[in-house]
Amino acid sequence: MLQHAPVIHLLAPFYAAIIICIAGMWRKETAYPIAVTALSLSLLSAVATLIKVGIAGPVIYAMGGWSAPFGIHFHIDALSALMAVLIQVVALLTAIHSRHPIHSSIGEKSYLYYPLFLLFVTGVTGICQTADAFNLYVLIEVSALTSYALIAMGEKRSVHASFNYLLVGSLGATLYLLGVGYLYLKTGTLNMQDLNFIMTTRELFSTPTIQVALILLMVGLWIKMAQFPFHGWLPNAYTWAPSPSAALMGPLMTKVMVYVMIRFMISVYGLDAIVDSMWTTWVPYLAIAGIVYGSLMALSQHYLRRMVTYIIVAEIGYMVGAAWLATELSITAAFYHVISDALMTLALFLCIAAMRVRHDIRSIHDMENIFKKMPITMVAFSIVALSLVGIPPTSGFISKWYLISAGIDAGHWPYIIALLLASFANAVIFFRIFEIGVFGKKPAEGHHHEESHDKKYLSEAPFSMLIPCLVISASIILLGIFNQPFIEMISTTISSISGGEVLQ
Secondary structure, eight states, X not given: OGGGHHHHHHHHHHHHHHHHHHHTTTOGGGHHHHHHHHHHHHHHHHHHHHHHHHHHOOEEEEGGGOOTTTSOEEEEOHHHHHHHHHHHHHHHHHHHHTHHXXXXXXXXXXXXXHHHHHHHHHHHHHHTTBOBHHHXXXXXXXXXXXXXXXXXXXXXXXXXXHHHHHHHHHHHHHHHHHHHHHHHHHHSOOBHHHHHHHHHHTTOTTSHHHHHHHHHHHHHHHHHHTOTTSOTTHHHHHHHSOHHHHHHHHHHHHHHHHHHHHHIIIIIIOHHHHHTSTHHHHHHHHHHHXXXXXXXXXXXXXXXXXXXXXXXXXXXXXXXXXXXXXXXXHHHHHHHHHHHHHHHHHHHHHHHHHHHHHHOXXXXXXXXXXXXXXXXXXXXXXXXXXXXXXXTTSHHHHHHHHHHHHHHHHTOHHHHHHHHHHHHHHHHHHHHHHHHHHHOSSOOSOSOOOHHHHHTTOOOOOHHHHHHHHHHHHHHHHHHHTOHHHHHHHHHXXXXXXXXXXXX
C-alpha cells in the first residue's frame, strides 16, 4: 500500500469527485462528508510520502509501469513532497470550513461544488509531482478549468471575474505550452530529467530556441501566478468568488505556479545557466515593482477580501524576487516563503469568511468592536496579521529573515528596502484594523458600558469554521518556531540539484 502513496493523494480526491457526482443525485448531503474523508486520506498519504522521502530520498513512481522517457513519471523529492502536504492541509481545512459558507451561498447545489473543489486539488497536486513538462500543462489546465467554475459560483460579479480570468489564464497556458513545444523541438523529449541532461551535454542553454522557450515559459507562469504586471485577473476573481473558493485558490494557485517556476529554473535549466543569464539582473526589479504596487494598493482598500488580494500580489513579488536572485540561499528563502505565505493567506481568508457568515462583515469599517463580538476568531486573525508584518516567532518573521538575508548575500539593496516597506505597509493596514476592531471608529466617550451590553453582541463563528482558523494560526507559530528542519530539508534538496543531481 505504501508504495502507492505517491498517487493515493492524487487519486483519492479524483475518485471522490466522481462518487459525489453519482451519490449527489440521490443524497445531496453526502457531498461534504465524502470530500472531507477523501482529503483526510490524501493528507495521510502525502505525509507518508514526505516521511519516506525524508528517510530514503526521492521517490520515483512510473504511471502504468512505463519507464521514462516513454511513460509519465512522478519524481517526488523533498520540495514536491512538502508541496503535496501543504496542498492537502490547505484543502482539508478549507473543506471543513466550507460547510456553512457554501450552504448559505449555494444552498442545495452544494453537491455540485465539491466535485469541482476536489478536481482542483487533484490538478494542483499533480502539478507538484509530475516529471513530464506536457503532463504538467494538462494538470495546469485541469486546475484552471475547475477554478473558473469555482469562481463563477459566487456573487453576480463573479461571472465577469471568472470570464476575465479565463481569457487571461488561457493566454498564460498557451504561452507555457508554446515554451514546452520549443523545448521538445530542440531536445526531442518532455521528461524533465532528460531535458536538463540533453541541454547540458549538448550545451543548448545559449541557443535562441531554448532562450525563447524560457521567455514563453516564464511569462506564461507569471500570468498564472499573477506576478505584476500580469496580475489584473486576480483581485476581482478572489474578491467575488465564494469564500471557500478564494480560501482554496488564494493560497494554492499562485504558490503552486511559483513552485513550477522554481522547478524549471533549478531542475530543467539549472541554476548555473540561470545565474549566467541577464534575467537575474532585471527580474528582481520587476518583482520589486510588484511588491511596491501590491502594498500601496492594499493600503488603499477598505473591502477586506480585495485588500487581501493585493497583499497576495505583493507577496508574489517577495518570492519571484528571491528566486531570481538565483543563489541557493535565495531560492531556499523563496520556497520557505511559499509554504509560510500559503498558510497566512489561508488564515486570512478563513477568518474573513467567518466574520462574514456570523456578522456580514465585508469592509474594514464593518469591524467595529469585532474583538468583543468574535474574540476567538480575532485571536487567529491577529496571529496571521502579526505574521504578515513579520513579528517573531511567527513563520512570517522567519521567512522575511531569510528573504532579507538572501538580499544581503546577493547585495541587492533595492529588494531589501522593498521588503521592509511592504512590512511597514502591512503594519499600517492591520493596526488600523486592530484600532477599529478594539476601540471602534470613534474615540470612546467613556468606559461605563455595561458588561451585559457587550455580551449580547458576543457571537462566535460556527465550530466547523472556528477550528480550521485556530489550527492554521497555530501552524503559523509552530512553523516559525520549528523552522530549522524545513529549512534544512529545502536547502539540502536545492543544493543537491544545483550540484548536478537533477531530482525531477
